[in-house]
Amino acid sequence: MIGRLSGVIAEKTPPQVVIDVGGVGYEVDVPMSTFFNLGGLGERAVLLTHLVVREDAHQLFGFLTQEERATFRQLIKISGIGPKMALGLLSGLSVAELAQAVTRQEAGRLTKVPGIGKKTAERLLLELKGKLGPDLALPATVANDAQADILQALVALGYSEKDAAAALKALPADVGVSDGIKLALKKLS
Numbered sequence: 001m002i003g004r005l006s007g008v009i010a011e012k013t014p015p016q017v018v019i020d021v022g023g024v025g026y027e028v029d030v031p032m033s034t035f036f037n038l039g040g041l042g043e044r045a046v047l048l049t050h051l052v053v054r055e056d057a058h059q060l061f062g063f064l065t066q067e068e069r070a071t072f073r074q075l076i077k078i079s080g081i082g083p084k085m086a087l088g089l090l091s092g093l094s095v096a097e098l099a100q101a102v103t104r105q106e107a108g109r110l111t112k113v114p115g116i117g118k119k120t121a122e123r124l125l126l127e128l129k130g131k132l133g134p135d136l137a138l139p140a141t142v143a144n145d146a147q148a149d150i151l152q153a154l155v156a157l158g159y160s161e162k163d164a165a166a167a168l169k170a171l172p173a174d175v176g177v178s179d180g181i182k183l184a185l186k187k188l189s
Helices: 033-037 064-078 083-092 097-102 107-111 118-128 145-156 160-169 177-188
Strands: 004-013 016-021 022-027 044-053 058-063
Touching: 004 022, 016 044, 022 083, 033 083, 044 064, 058 064, 058 083, 064 083, 064 097, 064 118, 083 097, 097 118, 107 118, 107 160, 145 160, 145 177, 160 177
Parallel strands: 022 058
Antiparallel strands: 004 016, 004 044, 016 022, 044 058
16 A cells, blocks of 8 residues: 655654654654664655554555565565564565575574574575575575685675676685685776
8 A cells, every 4th residue: 555655754763763754754664774774864765665454553664675675575474474573584684694594594594583483484494485586695606605705795895796796706716715805806896
């Protein structure tokens, strides 16, 4: 019903923001990634939303990116995962990190998120396998820990995973981390 809100940030109290749209304030629950990437009070903001209608409440959940909202919607389809737990997952892990955990079947990574136990993590891995976008998962070009470290360093420097993976393909397989980062940066510039 409500797919997007565009307005002024009236209040910010984690994990909730109030967006003033034409004089009406909408309370929106957001993952922490969205919360910290929003501007300050009085600044304009655009949030993609998902409306959850329950017997006792209508709740709006907001996201800065389409990927976050799509992942949220995928999560709440899983039995035992409600909107609050899905929001907690997206607050604890980025969409790319969640996709990597699912691709690598890393239940331990999911259990680090508050409220996610071993059984829930295993159910998430089972239900999400093949459902999160393959472009979000760690590229298959990562053959060892050094290459994974190089890829993470490039992403931390602001390169997209796609560009970082392309640069990684051009590196020798046995390159060290520091040399690999230097060579990859040369390829990317």
